[in-house]
Amino acid sequence: MTASWLLCSLVPAALIAPAPVQESEPQVALELRVMAATPGRVIVDRGSADGLKLGDRVQLRPRKGKPLEGRVGDVRERVATVELDDRSAVVELATRGEALLPASRLPKPPPAPPAAEAPAPPAETPAPKPAAKPAAKPAAKPNAKPAAKADDATPTADDAAPAAPAAKPAWTNRDADYDPSQPLLAGLSPIRPEQRAPRWSHRLWSSADVGHSSEGGWSDSYARAGYDTRADNLFGDGGTLRAELELDYGTEFDGDHELDLTPRRLSYAWGGTRFDTHRFEVGRFLQHAVPEFGFLDGIEWGARTAGGDRVGASFGFLPELDDDFGSFHDLQLAASYEWLADESERLAATAALQQTWHEGELDRRLALAKVRWLPSGGWDAHAAVWIDLYDGNDDLKSTNVEVTQALLAIGRRFDDGGSLDLAYQHVAFPEQERAGDFLPLDAAALDRAHLDRLTLRGRSDPQSSFAVHGELSGFHDQEGSGGAAEGGFDVPLPLFTDARLDVTGFTSKGSFTRVNGFRVGAIGHDGSQRWDCMYELANHRQEGFSSALDDIVQHRFFASQSFFTAGGLRVAARVELKVWDDEYAWSGGLSLERSF
Amino acid sequence: MGALLHGRRLRAALFACAAIAVAACMGADPRAGTRHRWWAGLGPVLPHESFPSDCALCHEGAGWNELRVDFTFDHAAETGVALEGAHAQAQCLRCHNDRGPVDVFAAKGCGGCHDDVHGGDLGNDCARCHQQESWRPEAQLEAHARSRFPLSGAHARVACHRCHPGAFAGNFVPNDPSCVTCHRDDLARALNPPHVALGYVDRCDRCHLPTDWRQAEGD
Numbered sequence A: 001m002t003a004s005w006l007l008c009s010l011v012p013a014a015l016i017a018p019a020p021v022q023e024s025e026p027q028v029a030l031e032l033r034v035m036a037a038t039p040g041r042v043i044v045d046r047g048s049a050d051g052l053k054l055g056d057r058v059q060l061r062p063r064k065g066k067p068l069e070g071r072v073g074d075v076r077e078r079v080a081t082v083e084l085d086d087r088s089a090v091v092e093l094a095t096r097g098e099a100l101l102p103a104s105r106l107p108k109p110p111p112a113p114p115a116a117e118a119p120a121p122p123a124e125t126p127a128p129k130p131a132a133k134p135a136a137k138p139a140a141k142p143n144a145k146p147a148a149k150a151d152d153a154t155p156t157a158d159d160a161a162p163a164a165p166a167a168k169p170a171w172t173n174r175d176a177d178y179d180p181s182q183p184l185l186a187g188l189s190p191i192r193p194e195q196r197a198p199r200w201s202h203r204l205w206s207s208a209d210v211g212h213s214s215e216g217g218w219s220d221s222y223a224r225a226g227y228d229t230r231a232d233n234l235f236g237d238g239g240t241l242r243a244e245l246e247l248d249y250g251t252e253f254d255g256d257h258e259l260d261l262t263p264r265r266l267s268y269a270w271g272g273t274r275f276d277t278h279r280f281e282v283g284r285f286l287q288h289a290v291p292e293f294g295f296l297d298g299i300e301w302g303a304r305t306a307g308g309d310r311v312g313a314s315f316g317f318l319p320e321l322d323d324d325f326g327s328f329h330d331l332q333l334a335a336s337y338e339w340l341a342d343e344s345e346r347l348a349a350t351a352a353l354q355q356t357w358h359e360g361e362l363d364r365r366l367a368l369a370k371v372r373w374l375p376s377g378g379w380d381a382h383a384a385v386w387i388d389l390y391d392g393n394d395d396l397k398s399t400n401v402e403v404t405q406a407l408l409a410i411g412r413r414f415d416d417g418g419s420l421d422l423a424y425q426h427v428a429f430p431e432q433e434r435a436g437d438f439l440p441l442d443a444a445a446l447d448r449a450h451l452d453r454l455t456l457r458g459r460s461d462p463q464s465s466f467a468v469h470g471e472l473s474g475f476h477d478q479e480g481s482g483g484a485a486e487g488g489f490d491v492p493l494p495l496f497t498d499a500r501l502d503v504t505g506f507t508s509k510g511s512f513t514r515v516n517g518f519r520v521g522a523i524g525h526d527g528s529q530r531w532d533c534m535y536e537l538a539n540h541r542q543e544g545f546s547s548a549l550d551d552i553v554q555h556r557f558f559a560s561q562s563f564f565t566a567g568g569l570r571v572a573a574r575v576e577l578k579v580w581d582d583e584y585a586w587s588g589g590l591s592l593e594r595s596f
Numbered sequence B: 001m002g003a004l005l006h007g008r009r010l011r012a013a014l015f016a017c018a019a020i021a022v023a024a025c026m027g028a029d030p031r032a033g034t035r036h037r038w039w040a041g042l043g044p045v046l047p048h049e050s051f052p053s054d055c056a057l058c059h060e061g062a063g064w065n066e067l068r069v070d071f072t073f074d075h076a077a078e079t080g081v082a083l084e085g086a087h088a089q090a091q092c093l094r095c096h097n098d099r100g101p102v103d104v105f106a107a108k109g110c111g112g113c114h115d116d117v118h119g120g121d122l123g124n125d126c127a128r129c130h131q132q133e134s135w136r137p138e139a140q141l142e143a144h145a146r147s148r149f150p151l152s153g154a155h156a157r158v159a160c161h162r163c164h165p166g167a168f169a170g171n172f173v174p175n176d177p178s179c180v181t182c183h184r185d186d187l188a189r190a191l192n193p194p195h196v197a198l199g200y201v202d203r204c205d206r207c208h209l210p211t212d213w214r215q216a217e218g219d
Helices: A001-016 A443-448 B003-008 B008-025 B037-042 B073-077 B083-087 B103-108 B139-144 B153-157 B179-189
Strands: A028-040 A041-044 A055-059 A068-075 A080-084 A096-102 A199-213 A219-232 A240-251 A255-275 A275-285 A297-304 A312-316 A330-341 A347-356 A363-372 A379-389 A399-414 A418-429 A450-459 A467-477 A481-492 A497-509 A515-523 A529-542 A551-564 A569-580 A583-595
Touching: A055 A080, A199 B153, A219 A255, A297 A450, A515 A551, A551 B153, A583 B153
Parallel strands: none
Antiparallel strands: A028 A041, A028 A096, A041 A080, A055 A068, A055 A096, A068 A080, A199 A219, A199 A583, A219 A240, A240 A255, A255 A275, A275 A297, A297 A312, A312 A330, A330 A347, A347 A363, A363 A379, A379 A399, A399 A418, A418 A450, A450 A467, A467 A481, A481 A497, A497 A515, A515 A529, A529 A551, A551 A569, A569 A583
């Protein structure tokens, strides 16, 4: 009796239990997607050819909500129907999911063709150098993509090895190889510019800022409005037309007021794409190859060499960088060469020369060298040096060659969002006739003035429950040395979502002022708005002042609110109040921006 | 002739020749490269390898070149890269275009796609001053507090372009912090007492506070 009862109990249990899986056999995840869906049932893009079988468990990961599970109820060669456990669940198309399958069920990768049969690269296309693929891209999950797709002429690493992080083979199916008579998946046919419609994008913006200070009773106000537009492929040649127009009106605290209408940019650029090695840009624009040489009213040419490097030259007038962008005073000729280590462009070095003529007379001769290195692991290294070459007409400088600017920055971005940066900056002032780059200095100051600054800054994961940040810097100039230190923490703001509270203390020794203080602020944002508010209390001690009035305790309040809409509208308002001694100053601003 | 050989024109001519030589010689016949090499080495501009095998989920039309009217794409979920702020509204082709694989440009950070209007003066870490919703810089007073010239009193209310004349074009190269760099006209106008005549032409901070330039203060 007992034995028959036990047998009757075990047989049904054995029948409904899932098929036992051999413990020694590894499981792999078969990535899949939802192609069609009805309540409680979906069709996925994997089938028996991919190793799916009737009864396999499938888990779907909707973008919103919790994961859903189901069981394969019908399986075809390329698709399968999954009956969801939740019969009322409705799943969006393209939802990702996976099925855990024994590795033995996955189709075997096709044998690799003999090396001798591999197509030789075309003569004009250099062989790819090693380490072509940026390593920052996250490793793909084991993806049992249908290796049985015999019509796919370009097998990928995903096809070849479901679980092995094999290197992606070089892409060999070139644009020119595509023939419309081929099956759709046999090749990739890029859409050429002449096949694409022109695209316009626009941006309108305006801002108004007003301010008042009780000490001296002065006020100022600024109103700015601008329009910039960009037309891609306007003439079917892949070129880009860009225009930026800005209207500025300002009433300065000394009573001056001025209205300026300034074309910041009006240029047409074409080429520099996979279809055209050469790139040209004419009009008013920021120089593309060497932005360090500034805006230009003229023409720039650039080209990719057969080895992949870039060479370029530009000719035209340099607008002065003031509010009206006055031009035609400074003519320039420049040339540049950029060396790239490989296709990933993670190591690049540029050398460039610029000669300017001010009102027809030789002016500045500038050499520039810069290096950018982006190794894997979140590292970023950048160095640039500006070298002025003086001749006999540059009599205010006591040297013939001077490094007038240098930057060295090494930083690392960690996966959790933390960062660590070390930067060195050197600034001196070149002798030049051109006006507007910096405030004029007398002869002695021009020769002596310089700044060297070393900065170390870092922060931990900005989303963690307790994030810390800090910065330490020191400087040396012709008058002396100083530095600044700042440290603080930020934590999630209680009672608010997506908001953080920041507390920072800081101290600074400047050229004339020693500052000690702290600030407390909060920032919140979501997809449609951003707000922040801050209070700062600091003592500004004037070190050279010889009386007891050298301490200025300064309070500062700041608040801003921004709104964003899906239609590209941004509205922002800000207000700031400063109080020191018996005086105060306030300012406020409003800005509107619409992109469409 | 001798003057010409030793004059500025010769140096200018040599410089021009050098510039042309850089462009002409080091270019190694750029026309030999008929297409960018990334095309051979890195595959299509917009890799589809991780996309659903059902093209109709996103495309329509016989050539599969058109996107569906109801096309949506969760960039964060599908690629692992979230599009934040203004980038969420960007057209796909602004990043995925004929210039090259977006991986290459994304690895360079903001400068991969955006012009460096600061001309390289401020380095590559744009996020120190900008956030992704708008390019209007923020927290500039806080940044200035770490400089040689913390903004005290009235200085904290002065528009940037009063001291950085290139501010309209993004040029924020540090100035010499001496008072006369900005207050040269004020020095010339200071006649009670006559500052220049008395030699009061530097170290203004011995008598003046940064809260107000107009008159000296004392005990």
